Amino acid sequence: MQAYRGKVLTGILAAFLMLTFVLSGCGNSGTNEGNGGNTGNQGNQGSTNETANNGKTDEKPAEKVTVEFWANKFEDTTDAWFKKWTDEFNKTHENIQIKLTIVPGDAWAQKLKAAQAAGKAPDIMTKSYSGIAPAAKNGEIKPLNDLMDPAVFDDLYDNVKEFVTVDGKYYAYPKLVEPSAVLYYRKDLFEAAGLDPAKPPVTWAEFIEYGKKLTQKGIFGASIAQTAPDLGWSSWGLQYNAAGHLPITADWSKADLMDEGYKELLSFYKTLYQEGIIPKQQLSAYADAAPFGQGKLAMTVSGSWAMGLFxxxxxxxxxxxxxxxxxxxxxxxxxxxxxxxxxTLVVDGKSKNPEAAAQYIQYLLAGDPAIMIDFFKTSQFSKFSPRKSVDEAMNQDPAASADEWRKLIAEKVIPYAKAEPVYPWDISIAFSTAIESAMKGEDVTKALEKAEKTINDYIAKSKLAGTNPQ
Incomplete structure (x- = not known):
């Protein structure tokens, strides 16, 4: 559920230390049993001790530096993973020491703003994909092209490269991806309803048809987001699916939603609601798939994180x-x-130790695949790798390769998924309000017309036109 937490979450460059990335004990030392060493499975991403300094590996920083790293508070397992591998980095990099601070989500914005105002922002911080482009445009984060081995970016899947690229430069290195929409269904209830559990619905029409057949006393045929706040982010993928674009032009100059694809999208949600396939009262927030696990639903649409819950x-x-x-x-x-x-992890735009910060990022996220496999195991494979070499290594890992759910999502969902939009949340909530209104009985065209006016009014008031940072 980390993706959801990131929906709604500094320019003089002072570089007085020019550091190389390699110390006597980094990256390639040891095995994959706890020191993050090179196991020979790195593919084309390069060794963890290579740097942008023409690949030099025979120099050390002139003096010991401390690099501040702030990470959002996530699951306990994620916090423990950060601490484990930060400790390993510190053990093997005597002249670079990472000081890790876990910051609760409700305190993040205030704590970061105060640190930036005082000139004490962390060198490294976690950042969601949607925050990268605005931060890059404002000079709040540094491009990583000259700080990391170029090969580590070649290791990223093509669609994920786009998520961290602004004006041809990489401003972040991704840690994970989480698909926002996956279908989960009860195979036993499919059989009881005369449906083939090996053939889940592939069209919206089939989803409706199956939902009707699966609805019975005490069990709803399906669930999907149905309130504007949940619909605001969970339906982005389906918006692309229906219309091939989002409901605002690429230059953010006007609304772009009065087409047949969006009418079909609203009609899809409306049918599910009006025909009682989904409960009139949402059983839980979209991000929480517990009602399905409790047996109250025959099908549910939720993110990949639901696998960990189950x-x-x-x-x-x-x-x-x-x-x-x-x-x-x-x-x-x-x-x-x-x-x-x-x-992702990013380097602050005013970091005094950008090379050292980037070396840590390369070690942790772009180095030995065993480090990231360790993370994905702690998440019950409910989160996915943005790196080709990590997926290749996981295909050789007994636990990962035997996980059919992971394999299906990695092969059939992630390659076709799109990045979350970076425009203001007001745009998303205006469109999702139209979906909710249609679900509850409003005419589809009228609902879209209201959303169009709301979006255009916001664009004018906020002077949004021409400000798309991507």
Whole structure:
């Protein structure tokens, strides 16, 4: 659920230390059993001790430096993973020491703003994908091209490269991606309703048809987001699926939603609601798939993080759960149905130790695949790698390669997913309000017309036209 947390979450460059990236004990030392060393599975991303200083590996920083790293508070397992591998880095890099601080989400914005105002911002921080382009345009974060081995960016999947690129430069290195929409269904209830559990719905029409057949006393046929705040972010992938674009022009100059694709999208949600396939009263927030695990739903649409919930809290249900891509408007499952949220590491625009900071990022996120595999195991494979070499290594890992859910999402959802939009949340909530209004009975065209006016009014008032940072 890290992607959801990131929806709504500094320019004189002072570089008085020119550091190289290699110390006597870095990257390639040791094995994959706790020191993050090179196990030979790195693919084309380069050794963790290579730097942008023409690959030199025979120099050390002139003196010991301390690099501040602030990470958002996530699951306890994620916090423990950060601490484990930061400790390993510190053990093997005597002249660079990382000071890790875990910051609770509710305190993040205030704490960071105060630190920036005092000139004490951390050198490294976590940042969600949607915050990268605005921060890059404002000079709040540094480009990484000259700070990290170029090969580490070649290791990223093409669609994920776009998420961290602004004006041809890389401003972040991604840690994970999380698809926002995946279909989970009860195989036993499919059989009871005369449906083939090996053939989940692939179109919106089939999803509706299956939902009707699966609805019974005490069990709803399906669930999907149905309140504007949840619809605001969970439907981005389906917006792309329906219309091939988002409901605002690329230059952010006007609304762009009066087309047949968006009418079909609103009609899809409306049918689900009006025909009782989904509950009139949402059982839980979209990000929480617990009602499905509790047996109240035959199908549910949620993010990939739901896999972790099921595996931790509903183990007795696992053999009954099927996983599939979210159905598409026309059955073409190479069209996006999900957006990819997730988290990255960035270097602060005023960091006094950018090379040392980038060396740590390269070690942790772009180095030995074993480090990241360790993270994905702690998440019950409910989060996914943005790196080709990590996926290749996981295919050789017994636990990862045997995970059919991970394999399906990695192969059939992530390659076709889109980045989350970076425009203001007001745009998203205006459109999602139209979806909710249509669900509850308003005419589809009228609902879209209201959203169009709201978006255009916001663009004018906020002078948004021409400000797209991407």
């Amino acid at each position: 595996r931790n809290d509903y183990k007795n249900m696992l053999d009954k759960i099927g996983v599939a891509p979210m159905p598409s408007i026309d059955g073409d499952q190479t069209k996006p149905t999900a957006t990819l949220g997730g988290w």
